[in-house]
Amino acid sequence: MExxxxxxxxxxxxxxIEFPPTYKYHPNSEDYIGFGCxxxxxxxxxxxxxxxxTLSDHRPVRAMFTADIKVK
Known part of the structure; x- marks a missing residue:
């Protein structure tokens, strides 16, 4: 908006922008990894x-994770 x-x-x-994301690919391949970090x-x-x-001027990205945690 600003x-x-x-x-x-x-x-x-x-x-x-008329191209798909340029990251994250396995090196020296066309295989898309699909993780953002x-x-x-x-x-x-x-x-x-x-x-x-469509509520914004961009499309948000979402991720879900599982985490190993220690319970004391």
């Missing part, structure tokens, strides 16, 4: 996807 109203990045216009030890990502909500 960009649209001219309050930030005056005079700058982003080009139209490295996995901490004891955590496993079980879901990572784009939401199709």
């Amino acid at each position: 960009l649209r109203e001219g309050h930030v990045f005056k005079g700058w216009h982003e080009g139209t 490295d996995q901490p030890h004891g955590m496993k990502q079980t879901q990572y996807e784009r939401s199709e909500s």
Whole structure:
């Protein structure tokens, strides 16, 4: 909204993005990994996807994880 109203990045216009995400691929391959960040030890990502909500000017991304925890 601030960009649209001219309050930030005056005079700058982003080009139209007409390509899929450029990350995370296995090195030297076309195999998309699908995780947005490295996995901490004891955590496993079980879901990572784009939401199709149209309430904003972008599509949110959501993730679900399982975590190993110690109970005392």
